[in-house]
Amino acid sequence: MISRFAPSTTGEAHPGTLLAALLVWLDARSRGGRVVLRLEDLDVTRTKAAWAAQMIEACAWLGLDWDEVVVQSERGAAHAAALDALAAAGRLYPCTCSRAARAGGRRAPDGSWAYDNTCRGRALPAGGWRAAPEAIRVRLDDDRVTLVDDGGLDLSQAPARELGDPIVRRRDGVIAYQLAVVVDDRDAAITDVIRGRDIAPSTATQVMLQRLLGIATPRYRHHFLLLEPGAGKLAKLHGSIPFSELRARHDGPTLCGILAHAAGLAATPAPCRPAELLEAFDWQRVPRSDRVARWTEHGLAITDEAAR
Numbered sequence: 001m002i003s004r005f006a007p008s009t010t011g012e013a014h015p016g017t018l019l020a021a022l023l024v025w026l027d028a029r030s031r032g033g034r035v036v037l038r039l040e041d042l043d044v045t046r047t048k049a050a051w052a053a054q055m056i057e058a059c060a061w062l063g064l065d066w067d068e069v070v071v072q073s074e075r076g077a078a079h080a081a082a083l084d085a086l087a088a089a090g091r092l093y094p095c096t097c098s099r100a101a102r103a104g105g106r107r108a109p110d111g112s113w114a115y116d117n118t119c120r121g122r123a124l125p126a127g128g129w130r131a132a133p134e135a136i137r138v139r140l141d142d143d144r145v146t147l148v149d150d151g152g153l154d155l156s157q158a159p160a161r162e163l164g165d166p167i168v169r170r171r172d173g174v175i176a177y178q179l180a181v182v183v184d185d186r187d188a189a190i191t192d193v194i195r196g197r198d199i200a201p202s203t204a205t206q207v208m209l210q211r212l213l214g215i216a217t218p219r220y221r222h223h224f225l226l227l228e229p230g231a232g233k234l235a236k237l238h239g240s241i242p243f244s245e246l247r248a249r250h251d252g253p254t255l256c257g258i259l260a261h262a263a264g265l266a267a268t269p270a271p272c273r274p275a276e277l278l279e280a281f282d283w284q285r286v287p288r289s290d291r292v293a294r295w296t297e298h299g300l301a302i303t304d305e306a307a308r
């Protein structure tokens with residue numbers, strides 16, 4: 001069993017990323033599995049090397065270790081080879097449609113605007129996908145994927161119709177998430193994907209890409225998220241409680257205790273080390289509903305969404 005924690009390094013680590021890291025690590029280590037840290041840094045417009053370095057540091061501070069660290073931006077040759085394979089199969093096409101053109105159309109399961117595969121049938125230029133100045137999409141099969149994850153979440157979807165064919169290479173040349181994730185999981189021999197529920201609507205698209213590339217589908221499990229109070233509604237936690245503040249206020253065992261308690265894995269938020277949670281780790285204890293993280297005078301507090 002090989003699992004991975006794959007954060008994008010587009011900002012500081014925060015309680016939500018560290019919760020995800022802890023759950024991935026506990027799941028793998030409690031089953032005697034290996035676990036890979038993959039730093040997802042392809043989006044050069046949003047990532048910083050300092051944030052990647054901090055992610056490694058924050059996980060170590062919490063008490064997590066990895067069998068291997070993979071830096072996604074060093075995997076360009078594998079991503080290009082996958083695009084070549086899709087091009088050889090006649091699956092790639094350039095798309096000039098703007099996001100603005102889709103706005104106001106049909107909502108996709110992930111909340112974005114669906115793409116109606118308008119440019120299917122357009123040919124790549126003579127120089128292939130590398131020579132195309134437009135975004136490149138991949139033509140998926142129109143079939144429905146039937147899939148329920150290990151937590152019982154139904155991920156069944158017809159991604160080509162519900163979301164539209166995904167972009168695999170952006171107009172600015174960046175390899176898109178959906179392609180990189182399936183290629184990198186394949187090359188790290190990942191058997192189990194544990195990740196936050198916000199990614200769940202992308203799973204069927206990734207399964208379709210796996211089929212096109214002859215990649216076996218791993219097991220999936222999607223866990224609850226930490227939310228933050230926003231303008232009138234709760235949103236997924238991002239930058240409001242950065243690691244630099246967490247570390248100034250708490251030590252690693254204190255944060256581990258708060259996260260373990262929030263995840264149903266400890267009766268109290270008393271300080272602990274991840275290794276102490278291994279013996280009793282069980283997904284049955286982990287709540288299904290999202291929880292709310294707040295920065296208080298005592299530091300980080302995590303509460304039930306219902307009790308806020």
Ligand SMILES: [Zn+2]
Binds near residue numbers: 094095096097117
């Ligand atoms: Zn288009």
